[in-house]
Amino acid sequence: MVYLTRLEHFNAAHKLYNPSWSKEKNEEVFGECANENWHGHNFDLYITVKGKPDKDTGFIIDAKHLSSIIQEHVTEKLDHKNLNLDVDFLEGKMCSTENLVVEIWKQLLPHIPADVKLHSVKLYETPRIYVEYFGEEL
Amino acid sequence: MHKVAVFRKEHFNAAHRLHNPAFDDATNERVFGKCNNPHFHGHNYELIVKLTGEPDKDTGYVMDLKVLSDIIKENVIKRFDHKNLNLDVAEFKNLNPTAENIAIVIYNILRPLIKEQLQLQIRLCETERNFVEYPA
Numbered sequence: 001m002v003y004l005t006r007l008e009h010f011n012a013a014h015k016l017y018n019p020s021w022s023k024e025k026n027e028e029v030f031g032e033c034a035n036e037n038w039h040g041h042n043f044d045l046y047i048t049v050k051g052k053p054d055k056d057t058g059f060i061i062d063a064k065h066l067s068s069i070i071q072e073h074v075t076e077k078l079d080h081k082n083l084n085l086d087v088d089f090l091e092g093k094m095c096s097t098e099n100l101v102v103e104i105w106k107q108l109l110p111h112i113p114a115d116v117k118l119h120s121v122k123l124y125e126t127p128r129i130y131v132e133y134f135g136e137e138l
Numbered sequence: 139m140h141k142v143a144v145f146r147k148e149h150f151n152a153a154h155r156l157h158n159p160a161f162d163d164a165t166n167e168r169v170f171g172k173c174n175n176p177h178f179h180g181h182n183y184e185l186i187v188k189l190t191g192e193p194d195k196d197t198g199y200v201m202d203l204k205v206l207s208d209i210i211k212e213n214v215i216k217r218f219d220h221k222n223l224n225l226d227v228a229e230f231k232n233l234n235p236t237a238e239n240i241a242i243v244i245y246n247i248l249r250p251l252i253k254e255q256l257q258l259q260i261r262l263c264e265t266e267r268n269f270v271e272y273p274a
Binding site: 009011012013014032033035037038039040041042079080081082085086126127 | 149151152153154172173175177178179180181182219220221222225226265266
């Protein structure tokens with residue numbers, strides 16, 4: 001099995017805020033991330049697929065094609081957006097990076113070509129914080 | 139005369155939007171594109187503060203970088219980090235928070251806090267690929 005990773009970027013605003021809690025409790029739990037006027041990040045998204053190199057092309061997948069799939073189904077919906085307000089697949093969800101990778105996995109999975117498998121979604125929120133998801137049941 | 143440049147790197151993340159209230163909606167959309175999103179977007183900003191001057195004869199320092207770091211944190215990072223630049227930072231009430239303008243604002247905040255004989259230059263990276271410097 002060979003693993004291929006494609007890196008894409010998006011930047012977005014969000015806040016961590018649970019609407020069923022008081023403002024004070026949100027500030028206690030989420031600190032400065034609960035700022036009601038939002039804050040934002042440059043996100044780096046690493047999508048890894050696995051498969052066997054094709055005997056004619058040597059590719060497991062054309063990386064440009066994988067890039068187009070990620071852009072069409074994920075980054076175009078997230079880039080320069082407010083994650084809490086503008087993204088249909090995050091509606092009603094807490095906009096943590098953990099939840100974001102799981103939802104990105106769900107968005108991508110139906111569009112990954114049959115001859116490769118989606119292996120992982122890795123998302124950097126800052127150069128110092130990242131989360132990974134391998135599709136295990138939650 | 140042996141001038142040396144010293145640098146301190148700090149970071150903050152913030153939401154913003156690019157919008158000129160004097161333009162109509164279509165012009166804002168045309169000029170600023172997706173950066174005009176009314177719901178804002180955001181960045182991890184990296185701030186590099188450069189000081190140029192002669193090392194002090196007693197300490198060997200152009201400036202103690204821990205002291206510089208404290209000044210930047212107290213006067214810039216505390217006010218910008220996890221904020222909405224358009225809504226939460228007074229300097230951008232009537233100023234478009236482009237990387238260019240953010241660098242100028244940070245320069246103007248820091249200049250009076252740094253010894254006059256040291257040259258100050260601000261480099262602000264909005265993404266890994268877009269960055270600005272002031273003064274140019």
